[in-house]
Amino acid sequence: xxxxxxxxxxxxxxxxxxxxxxxxxxxxxxxxxxxxxxxxxxxxxxxxxxxxxxxxxxxxxxxxxxxxxxxxxxxxxxxxxxxxxxxxxxxxxxxxxxxxxxxxxxxxxxxxxxxxxxxxxxxxxxxxxxxxxxxxxxxxxxxxxxxxxxxxxxxxxxxxxxxxxxxxxxxxxxxxxxxxxxxxxxxxxxxxxxxxxxxxxxxxxxxxxxxxxxxxxxxxxxxxxxxxxxxxxxxxxxxxxxxxxxxxxxxxxxxxxxxxxxxxxxxxxxxxxxxxxxxxxxxxxxxxxxxxxxxxxxxxxxxxxxxxxxxxxxxxxxxxxxxxxxxxxxxxxxxxxxxxxxxxxxxxxxxxxxxxxxxxxxxxxxxxxxxxxxxxxxxxxxxxxxxxxxxxxxxxxxxxxxxxxxxxxxxxxxxxxxxxxxxxxxxxxxxxxxxxxxxxxxxxxxxxxxxxxxxxxxxxxxxxxxxxxxxxxxxxxxxxxxxxxxxxxxxxxxxxxxxxxxxxxxxxxxxxxxxxxxxxxxxxxxxxxxxxxxxxxxxxxxxxxxxxxxxxxxxxxxxxxxxxxxxxxx
Numbered sequence: 001x002x003x004x005x006x007x008x009x010x011x012x013x014x015x016x017x018x019x020x021x022x023x024x025x026x027x028x029x030x031x032x033x034x035x036x037x038x039x040x041x042x043x044x045x046x047x048x049x050x051x052x053x054x055x056x057x058x059x060x061x062x063x064x065x066x067x068x069x070x071x072x073x074x075x076x077x078x079x080x081x082x083x084x085x086x087x088x089x090x091x092x093x094x095x096x097x098x099x100x101x102x103x104x105x106x107x108x109x110x111x112x113x114x115x116x117x118x119x120x121x122x123x124x125x126x127x128x129x130x131x132x133x134x135x136x137x138x139x140x141x142x143x144x145x146x147x148x149x150x151x152x153x154x155x156x157x158x159x160x161x162x163x164x165x166x167x168x169x170x171x172x173x174x175x176x177x178x179x180x181x182x183x184x185x186x187x188x189x190x191x192x193x194x195x196x197x198x199x200x201x202x203x204x205x206x207x208x209x210x211x212x213x214x215x216x217x218x219x220x221x222x223x224x225x226x227x228x229x230x231x232x233x234x235x236x237x238x239x240x241x242x243x244x245x246x247x248x249x250x251x252x253x254x255x256x257x258x259x260x261x262x263x264x265x266x267x268x269x270x271x272x273x274x275x276x277x278x279x280x281x282x283x284x285x286x287x288x289x290x291x292x293x294x295x296x297x298x299x300x301x302x303x304x305x306x307x308x309x310x311x312x313x314x315x316x317x318x319x320x321x322x323x324x325x326x327x328x329x330x331x332x333x334x335x336x337x338x339x340x341x342x343x344x345x346x347x348x349x350x351x352x353x354x355x356x357x358x359x360x361x362x363x364x365x366x367x368x369x370x371x372x373x374x375x376x377x378x379x380x381x382x383x384x385x386x387x388x389x390x391x392x393x394x395x396x397x398x399x400x401x402x403x404x405x406x407x408x409x410x411x412x413x414x415x416x417x418x419x420x421x422x423x424x425x426x427x428x429x430x431x432x433x434x435x436x437x438x439x440x441x442x443x444x445x446x447x448x449x450x451x452x453x454x455x456x457x458x459x460x461x462x463x464x465x466x467x468x469x470x471x472x473x474x475x476x477x478x479x480x481x482x483x484x485x486x487x488x489x490x491x492x493x494x495x496x497x498x499x500x501x502x503x504x505x506x507x508x509x510x511x512x513x514x515x516x517x518x519x520x521x522x523x524x525x526x527x528x529x530x531x532x533x534x535x536x537x538x539x540x541x542x543x544x545x546x547x548x549x550x551x552x553x554x555x556x557x558x559x560x561x562x563x564x565x566x567x568x569x570x
Contacts, residue, residue: 138281324349
């Protein structure tokens with residue numbers, strides 16, 4: 001009974017309940033958002049891959065689904081989770097991504113709590129509720145990349161935070177079990193985001209150097225053993241994935257990826273600092289600063305100013321700075337593309353730094369200080385959640401209208417039935433707020449279409465083959481992968497393939513071209529549309545369809561294609 005009572009008083013059940021409430025809120029936001037909005041381009045492949053894995057787990061079992069999760073992927077753990085829970089999931093829902101990330105939200109809160117208590121020696125009650133700040137950052141409620149969405153940037157933030165917490169604890173405790181836990185969390189991060197080894201290795205190297213600078217050669221042996229435990233654990237638990245998928249990972253990050261290979265000037269890439277701060281958000285930043293102010297007042301009243309001059313305090317401050325600076329500095333110096341989500345791990349360091357600075361006044365607080373900090377933490381978490389809900393009520397410009405997607409699918413289905421076709425293949429030649437993968441996503445999750453196998457959907461005995469390889473390359477690397485040379489020859493080649501392989505062409509009107517983002521396919525899509533339609537067998541079906549405020553599309557039917565041609569690949 002004493003153990004149970006102690007567990008309840010620890011605040012851990014309260015933390016779990018608050019995390020659960022946050023998860024339900026994010027599920028609600030996800031469901032409400034997709035009632036009116038189409039999906040985000042960057043999240044599409046994750047949602048569709050997860051759907052395929054869950055569907056395969058239903059049909060063929062967990063082992064087959066795990067094989068699909070491993071094949072040609074840049075991530076494994078989230079998809080493997082989908083494979084394991086797939087047989088118990090009823091239907092395909094985008095909100096499944098929330099529950100796959102939820103355990104790691106809880107794990108981060110508990111890891112931060114332990115770190116604040118064991119490493120910073122902060123009062124347990126304060127540590128319990130201050131840990132809420134780390135899962136209340138604005139990035140958790142992002143339209144794209146937050147908890148209501150499903151992509152790996154937030155998951156990297158969660159697992160980066162867990163790994164760093166246990167590394168900091170292990171450096172001080174020198175217990176093998178803390179090193180082992182750190183290694184396990186690092187492995188989970190590496191299996192969830194292929195960029196994790198870079199972030200973690202650079203940050204942990206910086207932390208190790210700072211640690212040895214303060215404690216000298218007497219710590220080299222024990223620290224070296226600990227880091228060795230972490231490294232061996234990571235190699236054993238996640239090294240196999242990188243070995244198996246080396247070619248795919250090398251292609252994705254070194255050859256194809258436009259962001260990783262942007263090589264921006266320093267004056268441009270420095271914006272990653274701004275992105276990291278945006279991930280924290282105004283409410284959480286203000287709450288953390290207010291806690292720091294309370295700590296400063298408490299520290300002065302408690303006459304704890306001597307702590308500020310201690311080497312232990314300076315050591316911790318420098319380590320917290322490294323946790324925030326190193327991942328962002330890597331992106332800045334690498335000249336990485338201005339993807340606002342890849343700087344998210346830096347947000348963890350910002351909050352950790354503020355709490356480290358506050359730690360000297362929060363070790364033995366008075367009851368008034370303790371409950372004031374608890375009130376500030378809870379108020380901040382609630383305010384950030386409310387701000388997140390409000391942001392979901394603002395229509396984004398980067399997604400299409402879900403009703404437009406559904407209208408487009410219904411038009412193709414009705415035309416196919418009218419002309420006696422049971423199997424069709426649409427072709428999309430642009431990437432904007434409306435995308436081809438977005439069409440597949442809406443048909444699958446919102447349109448009542450059934451996933452058959454791979455890229456085929458079925459409804460009312462009409463099968464849609466959604467394979468339009470090479471028609472929507474976002475990178476010039478994909479465009480160069482066509483089996484012909486020269487831009488005009490590639491356009492001619494794709495026009496010929498469309499003539500023989502595509503049932504429908506979904507193409508924008510002339511005004512829409514002016515609003516498309518500067519992805520590679522959009523620079524040639526007007527010429528490609530005209531070349532395809534010049535084939536002479538294409539007929540416009542119905543009027544234009546509004547897919548976003550700036551994007552209108554027409555559906556064209558290929559009246560000269562035989563249905564058996566759809567089995568071919570190019």
